[in-house]
Amino acid sequence: MKRTSPKVEKYFLKSAKDEFLALLLFCRHQWYVVVAIVLAVGLALYYVSPFPPSTIRVASGQPNSTLEKIAARYGEYFDAHGVRVEFFTTRGAAENLQALRDGKVDVAFSQGGLALSRDESIVSLGSIGYQPLWFFYRGERFKGEDFVAFLEGRRISIALPGSGTRPVVDALFGVLPEVAVNRMRKYEMPAGESIDALLAGEIDGMFLLAGIESGNAQRLLRRSDVRLLDFPVAEALTRHLQYTEVVTLPKGALEVTPPRPEADVHMIATTTTILARESLHPALQYLFMRASTELYQSEEVFFERAGGFPAFTERHIPRSEVAQRYNTHGPPMLEDYAPYWVASFFDTAWVGILALIAVLYPLLRMVPSYRKTMFNIGASFKYDQIFTLARESETVGSLRELDALERTHRQLTQEVEETWVPKGCNQSYYFLVGSLELARERLDLARSRLVPGTPVPERGRSTQALGAKTGSM
Incomplete structure (x- = not known):
């Protein structure tokens, strides 16, 4: 059987996409930091004025x-x-x-x-x-x-x-x-x-x-x-x-x-x-x-x-x-490699450029780890909601309450399916999906309890396993 090796270019394209989405996420949630950076860069450009008149x-x-x-x-x-x-x-x-x-x-x-x-x-x-x-x-x-x-x-x-x-x-x-x-x-x-x-x-x-x-x-x-x-x-x-x-x-x-x-x-x-x-x-x-x-x-x-x-x-x-x-x-060192105004700008402002890089580099280093942090924070909130949903399904006393819990489950399922999963967070995502599945089984058990004779769908998990995984949520 012929095996197909993974495409290197696809990996790098996915990595680039992840970095871009991570940056957007950072800008969305840490907008005040982004505004401060933009203002600092704007003031620096205004003061240095790299673009000469024509x-x-x-x-x-x-x-x-x-x-x-x-x-x-x-x-x-x-x-x-x-x-x-x-x-x-x-x-x-x-x-x-x-x-x-x-x-x-x-x-x-x-x-x-x-x-x-x-x-x-x-x-x-x-x-x-x-x-x-x-x-x-x-x-x-x-x-x-x-x-x-x-x-x-x-x-x-x-x-x-x-x-x-x-x-x-x-x-x-x-x-x-x-x-x-x-x-x-x-x-x-x-x-x-x-x-x-x-x-x-x-x-x-x-x-x-x-x-x-x-x-x-x-x-x-x-x-x-x-x-x-x-x-x-x-x-x-x-x-x-x-x-x-x-x-x-x-x-x-x-x-x-x-x-x-x-x-x-x-x-x-x-x-x-x-x-x-x-x-x-x-x-x-x-x-x-x-x-x-x-x-x-x-x-x-x-x-x-x-x-x-x-x-x-x-x-x-x-x-x-x-x-x-x-x-x-x-x-200037860039005289033969860049337009005259770029060479001049770097020659006159290289100290400021290095200082700006020294400030921006740690912030940019935060972006890759920030995407994981934000995903884990979001997953943590979802875990809490799923855990609450599973716990309430054990004590639900009416079909009306059960219908409300199932609507909540469907909404959580949709939100999880639409969640961006950054590189390095696949395992956490699979745990989140598994938790939703366990909560679904709890809801099915609740329905069979409230409506005798309702079959419990076969989901490939035993009640004993369900209890063990539920306890881990």
Whole structure:
């Protein structure tokens, strides 16, 4: 005879069903515990707020600028992660910062050196690259050592107030002799107009703070008739402008032959910095750090930095806790295995998650034993009712009373048949069914006593056995 082995999947399905019903039973009878747990979890989720907004506002600077191009790359990265970026156009880094202060944007691409106090609820997400201060000019190449004397008397565009170029130029002029600065013929013009004026011969030179990828910078770097001013004392200037560093454009970097530039060009440079409101969702702060790291690693970097980017290069700007943790400890452990907001949530709230598990685990452990406990409690009440029914059947004195007892027995039988029997309680259930059978036999004996000649149904049990089992109820 062929034997059929039990199906493993059926066993697990039954176990899963038991666990689900046990949980429902627990929720029904211990609702106050469930409500307390739900409130605790709800408050924890409200406080931690794991779900970031799907839209973010970013100040990107003026068209064709370094900041606009960088912001566009971040916009593509965020879009790939389901976050829509709304760009806010300004005249440059200074206006970007002001838009952030005014609450018009959530994040601003700015630059080092801009005045920012610690009580403005603005934090740094790190610097992501250099922006050199270029001076483009036309005419004979400057070969001397005194660049200040070279600039005296020349028509120079110093950019517009609110642009990123202007604060650095003003700071540079602040360390130069006032008499020499006053001899320069300065014009306040936007970058695009300055380029047009330079190429048309209306001005002699222009300052431009920009990364090499800037459209404005590239427009001039491609022109063989436009030169770059070398700052021979660039290292000394960084001592006065402490938020700047020296970068060098090597000889022949633009064209190898004939070499352009004709010699190494030394410049001071500030950094492109991502600033955010302190209230920006931690997951979005983390996504900025992740984008900064991946974009830096995947793109060609012209002006390298020891240690690379992103990095905290300024001491006077408060640092984001999320960014600080990312730079110090690296990316979250779930970065490669979960959506960015899940990785960020676990990284920031893992202590709270472990504490919640420590509270919930004992309660969840109660559910399997709780189902047995509740079944046994219910069975105990049924045993009491059946025992009372059997005892009353021995002393019943009329058919009317006996009919009432039989109705009670039928009701108990129906309730027992509809009872959910959790795993591990089969034996108790069979005892309960057996007790009902014994009570049925007692009722049959009572009817034969009240109505002489009524046959007693054969139920496979002797009166002696009945008495023994009845005594055990």
